[in-house]
Amino acid sequence: MADDDRTPDDDLQELLRRLMNGGAIDPEQLSRMAGMPVDPATLSQMMQQFQGMFAGAQDGSISWDATKRQALHIANQDGLGVTDGQRTDLDQAFAxxxxxxxxxxxxxxxxELPRAITRGQxxxxxxxxxxxxxxxxxTSIADALTEALRSQVPEEMQDIVQSAGRLMRGVGGTLFATQLGQVVGKLSLEVVSGADVGIPVIPAGSAVLLPQNFAELGAGLEIPEDxxxxxxxxxxxxxxxxxxxxKWLRLHILSQIDDYARGISVDTDALEEMASRLDPSNPEELRQALESGALLPQQxxxxxxxxxxxxxxxxLVEGWIDVVTADATARVPHLERIAEAIRRRRAEGGPAEDxxxxxxxLRLRPRRLxxxxxxxxxxxxxxxxxxxDSLWDYPDLMxxxxxxxxxxxxxxxxxxxxxxxxxxxxDMDDALARLLAEEAERTEGEADRDAPASPSDDDEGHPRPEGDQPV
Known part of the structure; x- marks a missing residue:
């Protein structure tokens, strides 16, 4: 086909094929499609990044490596570690x-011994x-994004989008994973301990403090650091x-979070409306939509x-910890001020937690603390x-x-x-007792029916009259 005979749709189809196959992108072709001059060097760098994202999403899976890279980039920006003095002071406090x-x-x-760790750790x-x-x-956002993009593509290009469904889904998941990495990275700048966010995010039985954030917390509260x-x-x-x-508690909490999260759906109307006007060169609207929760409908x-x-x-978890901590630190002079400041901080949360x-x-702050x-x-x-404390022995005692x-x-x-x-x-005990009684009656009835007939019984299981016994 001669260049003069090519239509914008022809150019777009060729561009999509090259993106999905990892081929080279012609900056002049993109400039012609956009209808404006584009700096070739800038455009080339942008397309390399874009193709890299496509290449990492070929199997349709979510690239959680993007989450880790973003989070560690933010957490390790200051490059500070834990000093020997900080470690000694916190070891004494733990003891x-x-x-x-x-x-x-x-x-x-x-x-396991308690430890002082860095934000990156x-x-x-x-x-x-x-x-x-x-x-x-x-997963919900990735699937919805695939459908939204499919709805925006002309009919003659549906075969291309259909064959690239897994790829599109992977790209949507990667976008979300990158945004999650930014949030977790910012959260690492705020938390002071492993239990600070209200859910068990560190392995069970571990105890950790983050000296970098702890020092900032003490300065803000104007309370003696020791x-x-x-x-x-x-x-x-x-x-x-x-x-x-x-030992059952951590799994119990995470299972309930999973039950809640799996009921989440995406507002496809809002996503499609945003996709129809989305400017690929300015992803700010998508980022804001993800971070604000605008794509998640009402509960x-x-x-x-x-x-x-x-x-x-x-x-229940936070309340027990509060009571035990207050009793253990009753000797601390500014106990009430410290406890109230920490309680208020947990209730309000921070920007990253929001x-x-x-x-x-999902908001992770218990309202009934x-x-x-x-x-x-x-x-x-x-x-x-x-x-x-024995009420924590088994889940049914809670x-x-x-x-x-x-x-x-x-x-x-x-x-x-x-x-x-x-x-x-x-009421539950009564209901259980009735079920057990009914089950016992049913089992006894089946046993009677399956029992072999006695020689003294007739064919229907009734006793034979005397003198009428089989020889």
């Missing part, structure tokens, strides 16, 4: 806080959890003890129920710390939302158990 904790909880210390340790939390949303270090260290060790003792009823369950569970909530549609802490305080005062609202019933049950009394049957 004293551990002794104090053993006086106020029956949960045993962890075998925090990113490395926590990325698997962020990936697990974000993956359902990333006192703040003791409080933060006690909180981190209390969290580590809890998740080491209740469904099922999601609201899942979120309520998750918030209650997180409140961005994370918008990105995955004060009520849960008051419940744990009341239970400990009434039945002692051993009975209080306090309920009703127990948070009114601890009196839970306290009464624990007191009756201490006296050796059997707990009163509730």
């Amino acid at each position: 004293l806080a551990g002794l104090w904790l053993s006086e106020v909880t029956t949960l045993s210390p962890t075998a 925090w990113v490395e340790q926590t990325l698997p959890v962020w990936q697990e939390v974000a993956e359902p949303v990333a 006192q703040l270090a003791l409080y933060i260290a006690a909180r981190e060790l209390a969290s580590a003890r809890l998740f080491r003792h209740a 469904s009823e099922a999601q609201k129920l899942a979120l309520a369950r998750l918030e209650n569970l997180l409140a 961005a994370l909530g918008a990105l995955v549609g 004060r009520e849960a802490a008051a419940m744990w305080r009341a239970v400990g005062d009434a039945v002692g710390i051993a009975a209080r 306090p309920t939302s009703e127990d948070i609202d009114d601890p009196a019933g839970l306290i009464a049950r624990l007191e009756a158990q201490a006296r050796g009394e059997q707990p009163e049957a509730d």
Whole structure:
């Protein structure tokens, strides 16, 4: 076909084929399609980056390497590590806080020694959890982007888009993964410990502090650094003890987050409308849409129920940690000021945490923290710390939302158990008893039907009259 006979659609089809096949892109061709002169060097560099993204998405999978690169780039910008002085000071705080904790909880210390880590190390340790939390949303956005792009392509090019469906999906996932990396990287500049974000993002039983961020936190609160270090260290060790003792707890929380996240869908109308006017040279609108949560619709009823369950569970965890930490650090002069400042900081969150909530549609701050802490305080005062801490032994012993609202019933049950009394049957116990009774009757009936007939019985299983026995 002569150049004079080529149409814009012909040029676009050839461009897409070259992108998908890794071929060279002609800057003059792009300039002609755009209808304006373009600097060849700038355009060549842009297309190399664009082709690299396409090449990494050929199998349709999400490139989480992009998340790691972005997060580590932000986390390691200052290039600072942990100094020997910082490590020594925090080791001393951990040692004293551990002794104090053993006086106020029956949960045993962890075998792993607490550590001071850098922002980059925090990113490395926590990325698997962020990936697990974000993956359902990333998949939904990648799939929706594929459909939105398909709807914008002329009919004669549908065969090209159809064959490139997996590639398009991978590109959409990579865009999301890159944005997640920016959010996690910024979050690494704010957190002061492993338990700081409210969910178990570090391995169970681990306790870590980030000296770089800890120093900034102390300067902002105007609280003596050694006192703040003791409080933060006690909180981190209390969290580590809890998740080491209740080995089921970490999976329980992450499973509930997964239940919530898998109910997330993407607002395809908003995505298609944005795709129709998206300027490839200015991805700012897409970035803002991802970060603001504009592509995520309102929560469904099922999601609201899942979120309520998750918030209650997180409140129980944070409330117990608060109570135990307060008891352990009762000797600290500025305890109330420190506790209130940390509580307010957790409730408000920071810019990066707000961005994370918008990105995955989930806010990780428990709203019922004060009520849960008051419940744990009341239970400990009434039945002692051993009975209080035993509620973490098994999932079915966990306090309920009703127990948070009114601890009196839970306290009464624990007191009756201490006296050796059997707990009163509730509706669930009654229902279970009825099911077991029905099952026992059914099994007994089947056994009677399957039993061999006695020689003294007739063909229908009834006893024969005397004198009418078979010979």
